Amino acid sequence: MRTELKLTRLDRVFARLDREPERPAHIDVPRMSRHRVVLFSATLAFYLAIVWAVVVTSWLVRLDWQVMFFRPYQQWPEIHAFLDYYVVLGQRGPTAVMVASWLGWRSWRQHTLRPLLTLGAALLLLNITVGAAKYGMGRLGPHYAVTIGSNEMWGGGDIFPSGHTANAVVTWGILAYLASTPRARRWLSALSAVTSLGVGLTTVYLGTHWLSDVVLGWAAGLLILLALPWFEPLIALAEAGIFRLRDSLRSRPGRTAPAPAPVGAPVPIARSAPDEETPVREPAGPARTSRPPLYLAPGPHTARSERTPVTPVGSRRPPHSDRVARTTTTSARPVAGG
Secondary structure, eight states: OOOOOOOOOHHHHHHHTTTTOOOOTTTOOOOOOHHHHHHHHHHHHHHHHHHHHHTTTOOHHHHHHHHHHHHHHHHHGGHHHHHHHHHGGHHHHHHHHHHHHHHHHHHHTTOOSHHHHOOOOOOOOHHHHHHHHHHHOOOOOOOOOOOOOOOTTTOOOOOSOOOHHHHHHHHHHHHTOOSSSSSHHHHHHHHHHHHHHHHHHHHHHSSSOOOOHHHHHHHHHHHHHHHHHGGGHHHHHHHHHHHHHHHHHHHHHHHSOOOOOOOOOOOOOOOTTTSSSSOOOSSSSOOOOOOOOHHHHOOOOOOOOGGGGOOOHHHHHHHTTSSSSSSSSEEEEEEEEO
């Protein structure tokens, strides 16, 4: 009989991940190919062009003011209630929880921490790049604009680029980035594009962002998704470091020491290789003393070998009234013939 240590919930999770330490063969890690580098360079040039067009107060700023004066929320008020809920798909907190739950299940199924670590790296890049651009340019929103026709730059605002739009592109686009098949990647790319496009236009409808904020938010989110393959080696190092930290915590003295077994309890047998012989350990503590059965009457009892055999008297067959004993005389049988 073997006894095993009781594992905690965290130990069960890592045991699940240890069951298949290698990444599944059908899941490929995107690499920074030449095609991706070209797309990244084109998106970066587009990003810089949008920033320059707003800084110099070009036709794009005039288009921002025209859309703002159009006031879409007054033109179509019947969809206002629905879009108030739809814009939540671009908020960082709710979307991060939903996507992290799905990617956590993916990590459990694929026995790897890469999906969750990739999401964390993408959100970290999003906060650094978009946050720095927001507070660096300090553009005011439509509701806080001061001068009609101006670009409202360096006024202490934080809306350029649109955080809702960039977050929608990154959070929902990470599902397509981590897709395991080309077909799933195409469908998820289309779904994330439609979702992020709708979130960006919803912010313009509600009047919380300029149109140029949304366009720059799309470019900012796409830049992060295109640059993720450059960070794959760091993600792999972080995953290996987490497992090393787990192993060091397990190896600390007193971390997994089992409680002392009671006297007479079965001793656990250590598993060994097939070629090695398993050593047999003697049970600890004094040997158990034999106890008399509880159903015996009190008093001295002799062993079976010391008892004198007793032969039962008489026949062991039960008496029958219709049978005649062999010792009794029977009447003479009639003689046939004559």
